[in-house]
Amino acid sequence: METPFPPFDPDGDEEQQELTSDTPVRLRDIPLRTIFPNLLTLLAICSGLTSIRFAIEGRIELAVAAIIFAGFLDGIDGRVARFLKSTSRFGAEMDSLADFVNFGVAPAMLLYFTLLHEVRSFGWIAALIYAICACLRLARFNVMLDNPNQPEWRTRFFTGVPAPAGAVISLLPIYLLLLGVDIPSGIWTVYTLVCGFLMVSNLPTFSGKDFGKLRRDMVLPFLILAVFLAAAVISYPWTTFTIFAVLYLLSLPVSRIKYSRLNNTVDTA
Numbered sequence: 001m002e003t004p005f006p007p008f009d010p011d012g013d014e015e016q017q018e019l020t021s022d023t024p025v026r027l028r029d030i031p032l033r034t035i036f037p038n039l040l041t042l043l044a045i046c047s048g049l050t051s052i053r054f055a056i057e058g059r060i061e062l063a064v065a066a067i068i069f070a071g072f073l074d075g076i077d078g079r080v081a082r083f084l085k086s087t088s089r090f091g092a093e094m095d096s097l098a099d100f101v102n103f104g105v106a107p108a109m110l111l112y113f114t115l116l117h118e119v120r121s122f123g124w125i126a127a128l129i130y131a132i133c134a135c136l137r138l139a140r141f142n143v144m145l146d147n148p149n150q151p152e153w154r155t156r157f158f159t160g161v162p163a164p165a166g167a168v169i170s171l172l173p174i175y176l177l178l179l180g181v182d183i184p185s186g187i188w189t190v191y192t193l194v195c196g197f198l199m200v201s202n203l204p205t206f207s208g209k210d211f212g213k214l215r216r217d218m219v220l221p222f223l224i225l226a227v228f229l230a231a232a233v234i235s236y237p238w239t240t241f242t243i244f245a246v247l248y249l250l251s252l253p254v255s256r257i258k259y260s261r262l263n264n265t266v267d268t269a
Contacts, residue, residue: 037081044073048102104134133196
């Protein structure tokens with residue numbers, strides 16, 4: 001008896017074999033560990049879409065919190081998939097769609113319904129351009145091929161601002177609004193455009209791979225710092241995220257300078 005749903009294979013290999021073969025192929029059963037990371041990604045999408053609802057209802061704090069929660073899930077779903085050895089093409093594609101919703105559409109809608117609507121069509125255009133830039137940045141990231149001949153140091157840099165970081169810095173106007181700082185919406189319209197252009201630019205930005213490992217003597221200071229940051233986010237969320245956004249913006253010229261120095265060092269070697 002046929003089920004009403006098509007058979008699911010995370011990598012699509014067996015489905016493709018069934019389509020190209022005259023011999024019926026019994027698809028293997030899917031372990032639940034393969035599905036779990038995809039559930040996290042779907043939960044992240046639900047959080048991003050819920051942020052848009054909160055933005056429409058004027059519940060700004062909850063809207064920002066929903067985007068932050070989506071970012072947290074985005075940060076762990078890939079790691080969970082690798083830990084469970086359940087990475088798949090399906091999961092990778094869905095993760096990109098989730099990033100577009102959570103870090104492209106949701107911040108754009110939150111900015112428009114909260115601030116940018118005050119400048120009418122100009123604000124809507126800025127929100128549209130930001131979302132489109134996030135889409136283009138993710139599409140470019142997906143089709144970029146790793147060059148096996150490139151030097152190791154280049155893996156420490158992204159090309160352009162990543163979509164999650166773009167969402168963090170683009171929401172700076174919202175953080176300041178929640179802190180009671182009143183700045184004209186026209187300025188934030190330009191700022192939103194700048195954040196969008198940074199995502200599709202060729203600006204080298206730190207990838208964070210330098211922090212993938214810790215020396216043994218740095219483990220305890222790292223744990224203390226992590227606890228401090230968690231307490232700061234809980235106690236003073238908007239001040240803390242404002243500091244995060246400003247520090248990231250200040251790191252952009254630093255990453256450019258470091259990239260140029262490393263590149264010049266290799267060229268002169």
